[in-house]
């Protein structure tokens with residue numbers, strides 16, 4: 217699904233008004249009308265006290281349209297205008313006139329914290345204070361209102377975006393409404409998926425407000441959300457007349473003393489992702505461990521007898537190499553890694569200590585083959601690209617890094633974002649149970665296994681991230697977040713592939 221930027225939403229707005237030759241108030245009526253229907257379907261006339269907080273721009277105007285529709289359907293509604301400015305948008309004023317024509321309970325104007333109403337737990341809050349037009353932090357007293365809403369315990373429906381959240385930058389934390397659900401017009405907003413704002417957004421829905429199809433179909437967005445529809449299109453079916461050679465040979469370079477589990481997990485994930493052959497390269501001590509844990513995996517070892525890798529030489533011609541899990545960053549390993557990179561031409565997936573070694577000796581970055589996949593978690597990413605001030609700057613820096621070193625950067629997080637050639641592929645699977653040791657090793661194995669089969673590195677990174685998260689989601693249906701382990705994620709990789717072709721159950725999104 218395309219994730220439109222703020223400018224693109226305004227352009228889509230304009231394109232719709234032009235294509236349909238309608239005044240802009242019609243679009244507000246449509247957006248507010250659909251938002252009302254969304255609420256009405258769920259409320260079914262329940263006698264709940266609805267408090268609608270409106271700003272003075274078009275988001276506020278949407279709130280007034282929602283209020284009028286609710287009043288027309290006999291809901292108990294109180295409307296407030298949060299007077300953070302004396303200006304009013306044209307459509308807001310029109311929506312206000314229409315509301316005043318329907319009720320004697322005209323909106324109450326709030327000018328300071330003294331004017332705030334009580335908010336009860338049982339109330340339903342409709343948040344229309346700011347939409348995508350927010351361009352600076354809200355005034356202190358308006359932020360106090362957001363805090364009051366947040367601590368009320370009431371159900372909060374934010375219209376388009378949670379008020380106080382900017383869609384194209386990050387304001388200081390804790391200044392936004394924390395919604396129960398966001399009903400976003402036409403497109404989810406990128407900030408929903410970034411940790412600083414996204415941590416407050418647990419539920420969101422997109423409301424199709426009928427913006428111009430031609431515009432929506434042709435617009436190129438920097439960001440897109442990867443869900444089942446997108447992932448399904450990436451899947452490459454197995455061929456009838458195929459053999460293990462068809463699906464490639466993957467090499468996993470991983471493990472050291474006490475961290476052999478990393479080698480086991482990533483090799484196993486590589487197998488389950490469908491690589492034709494998987495070989496693990498590890499220390500001699502690792503041999504019995506891997507051979508016992510995974511009879512399907514071949515093992516090649518360092519000829520030394522140390523607790524960590526001292527040499528990275530093998531007499532194989534793999535199609536792809538996944539390198540890094542559990543390797544450690546001992547000097548000898550670092551030297552072996554450097555020597556390996558100097559001569560290696562095979563596509564790489566680099567993770568964990570592989571990334572740490574790259575960050576320690578940045579000259580090594582230039583030795584990476586084109587389109588290598590790097591899979592850093594936030595701390596590893598910081599070691600590679602330096603500190604960032606906010607989530608948007610992080611993405612800009614990641615983009616610059618990916619361009620400089622010609623690599624696919626998989627920025628792992630609750631919503632992992634794959635960054636490549638100026639595009640952001642935002643993953644929409646996964647859950648907090650996956651924040652557990654070894655989960656990253658599994659992702660490395662999956663991406664490596666997909667590249668072995670012939671998926672290009674970008675697709676492997678995006679699709680692998682999706683499958684990994686989906687496996688975690690399916691696994692957690694059988695257990696608590698707390699009890700989910702990396703090993704269980706591997707066990708559900710097959711189910712994640714099968715799920716690509718399952719229709720959603722009725723009534724379930």
Ligand SMILES: NC(=O)C1=CN([C@@H]2O[C@H](COP(=O)(O)OP(=O)(O)OC[C@H]3O[C@@H](n4cnc5c(N)ncnc54)[C@H](O)[C@@H]3O)[C@@H](O)[C@H]2O)[C@H](O)CC1
Nearest residue numbers: 229244273274275346347348349350351352353354376401
């Ligand atoms: N295509 C669509 O999706 C449609 C969206 N609609 C709604 O319109 C808003 C955007 O409306 P806009 O008037 O541009 O902005 P806001 O209502 O978010 O903000 C109002 C106004 O306030 C000023 N401002 C910004 N920051 C501050 C601040 N901190 N303090 C004071 N004033 C501030 C600024 O001038 C803004 O313009 C969108 O989210 C949808 O809800 C349409 O109704 C239908 C089509």
Ligand SMILES: [K+]
Nearest residue numbers: 343346377379
């Ligand atoms: K809002």
